[in-house]
Amino acid sequence: MTRMKRSLAGMGAALSLLAVPIPALASPASDAKNACSAELRRDYNAGTESVTVSERGYDRFVVNGSAERRGDYRDFNCRTENGRVQSLYVSGMSRESGSSNNTGKAVAAVGVAVALAAIIAAASSKKKSHEYDRYDEDRNSDYYRPSDSGDSYRPAGGVICYRRQRACYNRYNDEYLSGWTQHEFRY
Amino acid sequence: MLGFKMLTIPALLVGLVALPIPALAQVAAPPAVTKPKLGPEDTPALRAKKREAAKRLLTLLKPVWSDEEIGRIMYIGWYSAAAASCDELEIDQVKLAKALETFKPADEASLSPERIKFLNDNLLMDVGMATGWAMAGHYRDVPKFCAEGRQAKTQLAADKHLFEMDTPAPAPAPAPAPKP
Numbered sequence: 001m002t003r004m005k006r007s008l009a010g011m012g013a014a015l016s017l018l019a020v021p022i023p024a025l026a027s028p029a030s031d032a033k034n035a036c037s038a039e040l041r042r043d044y045n046a047g048t049e050s051v052t053v054s055e056r057g058y059d060r061f062v063v064n065g066s067a068e069r070r071g072d073y074r075d076f077n078c079r080t081e082n083g084r085v086q087s088l089y090v091s092g093m094s095r096e097s098g099s100s101n102n103t104g105k106a107v108a109a110v111g112v113a114v115a116l117a118a119i120i121a122a123a124s125s126k127k128k129s130h131e132y133d134r135y136d137e138d139r140n141s142d143y144y145r146p147s148d149s150g151d152s153y154r155p156a157g158g159v160i161c162y163r164r165q166r167a168c169y170n171r172y173n174d175e176y177l178s179g180w181t182q183h184e185f186r187y
Numbered sequence: 188m189l190g191f192k193m194l195t196i197p198a199l200l201v202g203l204v205a206l207p208i209p210a211l212a213q214v215a216a217p218p219a220v221t222k223p224k225l226g227p228e229d230t231p232a233l234r235a236k237k238r239e240a241a242k243r244l245l246t247l248l249k250p251v252w253s254d255e256e257i258g259r260i261m262y263i264g265w266y267s268a269a270a271a272s273c274d275e276l277e278i279d280q281v282k283l284a285k286a287l288e289t290f291k292p293a294d295e296a297s298l299s300p301e302r303i304k305f306l307n308d309n310l311l312m313d314v315g316m317a318t319g320w321a322m323a324g325h326y327r328d329v330p331k332f333c334a335e336g337r338q339a340k341t342q343l344a345a346d347k348h349l350f351e352m353d354t355p356a357p358a359p360a361p362a363p364a365p366k367p
Contacts, residue, residue, distance in 0.1 A: 031299060031301055031302075034302075035301070038250065038305070041250035042247065042250050042251065045246060045250075082301075083299070083301040084301070096246070155216075156216065162254065162258070164253075164254035164255060164258075165254040165255065165257055165261075166255055166258040167257075167258035167261050167262070169241075172234060173233075173237040173238060173241075173324075174238045174241035174242075175237065175241075175324050175325075176261045176264070176265050176321060176324075177217070178262070178265045178266075178335060178339060179335060179338070179339070180216075180217050181258075181262065182339070182343060182347060182348075183216055183217060185258075186347070187262055187347055
């Protein structure tokens with residue numbers, strides 16, 4: 001864990017190099033709209049339509065509109081302050097991914113990473129009646145694949161590479177394959 | 188961007204002598220991935236869980252980062268995970284900083300401080316998640332994972348991986364000349 005902390009501390013230090021404040025050019029209203037749209041994309045995997053922004057003073061805004069996910073439209077209400085989302089509510093739509101960013105992202109990172117570890121660990125438990133036991137292992141899941149179907153290729157059995165991502169994965173369990181990535185894209 | 192820069196110069200040189208890129212010396216092809224046999228350590232449920240974890244991770248990255256940036260986040264995450272899991276592997280902080288610097292937006296001057304902070308926060312979070320994902324995916328096969336890491340460290344050029352290189356032990360001090 002100490003090693004992990006050291007790695008993350010190094011990342012944090014490096015990231016501070018990028019954190020140079022630049023005067024804002026966008027309007028506060030569009031910042032509010034963008035913040036809400038980003039939150040919807042991130043936490044609900046949803047796009048936005050018919051968005052309206054109402055100013056509430058002191059750099060606070062209320063953003064309303066429709067959230068669209070796979071053809072399903074739901075009303076959303078989003079409140080921002082100083083360009084940050086304070087609350088986001090989508091009527092009748094559950095979160096699909098991510099976590100609320102009301103608290104520090106670093107904390108969320110640890111939490112989600114632990115959650116991911118827990119997912120894997122849970123699979124090793126003695127419980128075999130999980131719904132994933134019925135999962136079709138050969139199902140082609142395109143959730144994150146680049147939209148261009150010609151983007152991928154298979155340099156060897158069980159290996160699938162994505163040109164735009166410049167990365168290769170194990171076709172059976174989606175593990176990242178560092179060796180094949182190096183071989184194909186020479187980072 | 189880092190990978191692009193690395194590829195650009197060799198590609199130009201190759202173009203000058205009209206040789207196809209595959210003619211360049213390449214890293215030996217890793218072995219094909221064989222379809223895992225079912226066993227207590229590798230069940231359809233575990234595979235499905237791994238795919239689900241990948242899905243969750245990539246679904247989080249997709250709205251924020253381009254495909255190429257996602258590839259670089261996975262690259263950093265894999266090396267960070269190997270360094271965190273394997274005693275003999277350490278991340279080279281200079282290389283890591285260089286890799287992270289490639290995420291600096293080209294149009295940064297036109298971005299608001301909030302947007303820059305958003306990107307920085309997400310980069311930190313997403314590299315952390317990619318690291319956690321890679322660690323979680325390999326916690327059952329740490330020796331194999333570490334062997335892959337050692338292989339990358341020893342077989343790749345130093346600027347192709349993020350590991351710290353071993354510093355050679357200092358040469359022993361010369362024996363004092365005998366006094367006349």
